[in-house]
Amino acid sequence: MNHRRLIAIAALVLGASLLAASCGGSSSSGGASSGGSIKGQTITVMVPYAMPQKLLDEFTAQTGVKVNYQRLGWDATHNKLVVANTAKEYIADVAEFDWSFTGQFSGAKWVEPLDTVLPKPLLNNLKNTDAAFSADGHTWAACYSNDFRVSMYNKKMFAKAGITSFPATFDELATDVQKLKASGVQYPLAIPMGATEGGVTPWYLLTLAMGGQLFDNNLKPQFQSPSSSGYKALQWEVNAVKNGWVSPGAVSMDDTPAFDKFTAGQNAIVLATGPGNMPTANDPKQSSIAGQAALGLVPGNSGPGASFGLPEGLSIPVTAQHKAAAAAFIEWWEQPKNAIAIYHTQGSLPCGADALKQLSDSGQLQGGDVVTAELPHVGPLFPSGAPIWYEQFSSDAQGLLNAAVKGQMSVGDALNQLASKAAARTQ
């Protein structure tokens, strides 16, 4: 083979490799929808909960928009969104938006404000949960999961232990836990305490239920003093481990496995769960305690304690390719008929006032009386919205609280470190 022929072949190989490299490196345009017909478009929806294909097919039949539904775990969804948004790359047309994202995602302008995209009546219908997704005078997400913390218990285990009602105070809870242990429930409480977001949520709830707050209005930490509710709440968790109220494995457990243990009949009480978990706990296909699960008001110092909301919403990332189709999908989800159908299949309690009323009126809302009674005690964890540094605070809390419940660090040391890190973030 002569040199010229070899050079020609080599040039061809180089050209092919350059082409391959350029194809691999190409990115989506990320441009907005042209504003024309959305029919025939395919949108990607990234939400951490299951969605029946039948419902998605109905949406496609109505709008002509196909849906590529991507279901990932909550943490994986969050991390993928953070990476894609930081790189300003397309990831989805409709994306999960947790209450804890509000400060970070709106501050970085990673999502479109929805008040200019969605119809006013729809947003008015979501007024109750709107505050969790509002910042800088805009609404950044449409709530689809009206989640707040409430307790759940096993009626059969309670009856066997001779307990007639769910404890209203922490003193009553302590007494009932002893009765449950005496009746043969080895570990009465299911409380996740692993170094995860789900592992710190019970501490947030206990802090509020014991009458305190995590931060004051100026975002100054309020949990270092031994007399503070935050301190008492963590000490209560440490004691729950020491006294065998929770299983030893709770210290490395996330919320989903903890709930699974409850539905497997291993624990009698889930202190902090969502009302949307009721259909799962009482579904014979998903639970071995079907028909025995009931909701209870979160205990407090002298009566039902405070709770907080953790609503989840749907957002449109600024990098979405089909924004009009994405808005149509959010509108479709929020319709009472669809929101109720989704509640029955994956447990996300609807946020829209109309859907909630229909659920309640038709008697389809499981534990509806407790849900109604709990709502007046529910407030936001951060009254002025989740701060921009919430993710860093949560990450610090996950490691430090976990070290305290494992006995590697004292409660005081863990909370002092957490407070100094939080104070540094607010400066």
Add this chain to the structure above:
Amino acid sequence: MRLRRNREGDRSARETQILGWLFVAPAIVAVGTLILYPLVTGFKESIRSGGILFGEKPGYVGLRNYRDVLHDPTSQSAMRHTVEYVVLAVSLEIALGIAVAVTLHRVFRGRGFVLAVLILPWALPSVVSGVLWRRVFDPDTGLLNSVLLQLHVISQPHIWLAGGHSAILFITIVHVWGVLPLISLIFLAGLQSIPDEVYSASAVDGATPWKQFRHVTLPLLRPSIAIALTVGTLLAISIFDEIYVLNGTALNTRSILIQVYNTTFTEADFAHGTALAFLLAAVTAVFGALYALALRRSTV
């Protein structure tokens, strides 16, 4: 005539040079696109401020992020843990690897089967081996607690991964379980390259098996030891899956790579995350260079 021949010679040399560059070009493009570009972009990220998410003006901050992570107590403890993982893992892998290789070097019945079984843990992804070992260490349903409770060695379930050094030791065992087959095979290959005549000659000189091992086998295994040290160290420095599956991001077992993950993806702090990643890469490169040097010396 001579001038024409010279001209043809020059053209041929130039064409050979061009041809050489064209052949190398795909590799240059691939390395540039997949290695150099991310490295430069990553380094630029590591010397920038956190930006609006951290209440800062976007811009370059020099080596501030590097100073921050070096002074951060959580990163410091992650560094200490990583050193513990590396020292423990490499020591165990070298000692056990040589022992396994020496055993398998002998011809015995079923040797082929043992070799095939030995490779299995290496074939498993580290996430899968983490999940398998979780069934051993789980405080509620784990095999270890179950057996010890049955034997009345312990009266209460023990939380195996709650301690400091002990938790690191347990996770190291899981890591070594996965890497040991590879290290053993490296040593086995080294043993098989030692000529039998060397052993015969030393036997004639009256060397006992221990002396043969000490003065023949070990010195001749030096190239394999250098390779095993390199592979073992690099794998232990980048330990992630086993820790994440067994104990999540808990502080008592957090390695540098877990800290990089947490800082970058959970906290969305790309500036400090990439700074920490670059420090880790620098340490890894130093280890790699040292071992490469040792390997060169032992083989020259």
